[in-house]
Amino acid sequence: SQQGEEDPQALSIQEGENATMNCSYKTSINNLQWYRQNSGRGLVHLILIRSNEREKHSGRLRVTLDTSKKSSSLLITASRAADTASYFCAPTQGGANSKLTFGKGITLSVRP
Amino acid sequence: GAVVSQHPSWVICKSGTSVKIECRSLDFQATTMFWYRQFPKQSLMLMATSNEGSKATYEQGVEKDKFLINHASLTLSTLTVTSAHPEDSSFYICSAREGTSGSYEQFFGPGTRLTVL
Numbered sequence: 669s670q671q672g673e674e675d676p677q678a679l680s681i682q683e684g685e686n687a688t689m690n691c692s693y694k695t696s697i698n699n700l701q702w703y704r705q706n707s708g709r710g711l712v713h714l715i716l717i718r719s720n721e722r723e724k725h726s727g728r729l730r731v732t733l734d735t736s737k738k739s740s741s742l743l744i745t746a747s748r749a750a751d752t753a754s755y756f757c758a759p760t761q762g763g764a765n766s767k768l769t770f771g772k773g774i775t776l777s778v779r780p
Numbered sequence: 781g782a783v784v785s786q787h788p789s790w791v792i793c794k795s796g797t798s799v800k801i802e803c804r805s806l807d808f809q810a811t812t813m814f815w816y817r818q819f820p821k822q823s824l825m826l827m828a829t830s831n832e833g834s835k836a837t838y839e840q841g842v843e844k845d846k847f848l849i850n851h852a853s854l855t856l857s858t859l860t861v862t863s864a865h866p867e868d869s870s871f872y873i874c875s876a877r878e879g880t881s882g883s884y885e886q887f888f889g890p891g892t893r894l895t896v897l
Contacts, residue, residue, distance in 0.1 A: 669826075701885070701886075703888075708871070708891070708893070709890055709891060710784075710786075710873050710888040710889050710890040710891045711824070711873070711875070711888040712888070713885060713886075713887065713888070716885060756823070756824075767814060767826060767829055768814070768826075768875070768886050769826050770823045770824045771823060772822075772823050773823055
């Protein structure tokens with residue numbers, strides 16, 4: 669398994685602005701997943717993008733994947749105070765033996 | 781959607797006692813379950829992987845005699861922290877994977893906060 673490296677470590681924006689978070693990884697993957705964690709809570713699955721996909725949308729979320737650069741980005745448009753949370757990416761090789769490991773994550777603060 | 785529950789959500793115990801945490805997949809059968817630990821303001825650290833009906837696989841540095849994992853059915857895994865000490869105080873999170881969708885998506889429980897006095 670490999671863990672992603674998220675960047676930046678912390679991000680503070682005003683409500684209504686867009687938030688862009690980046691993830692880099694080292695070896696080839698089957699898919700990459702983004703998760704959100706509110707303080708003191710479990711992880712919520714946001715979106716999964718497969719290695720043969722370049723972009724995926726889900727509501728206000730847009731995820732891109734560039735396998736040549738081994739990087740992904742998560743864009744949250746028109747951010748809300750409720751988006752304040754930690755965000756983690758999880759690159760995975762897939763398969764029955766795959767397991768998700770996590771980096772330090774990105775702490776997003778959205779100011780009302 | 782797939783739901784994973786944990787029980788209890790928080791527990792306080794005295795040093796030296798054992799604590800059992802349950803992880804259940806409510807609407808799907810979980811062939812594999814994972815246990816993570818998270819210290820304040822840190823990331824989740826994978827502790828072990830358990831497959832139904834077989835022994836758990838522990839990550840390097842995790843004491844298997846201290847953190848007993850049982851995955852007796854396709855919907856239940858338990859983590860028992862034996863002889864707990866204050867340094868075991870942490871946030872324990874489980875996740876479950878169905879394994880048939882092809883994407884091997886993991887669904888996480890809400891976590892259990894353990895405080896050892």
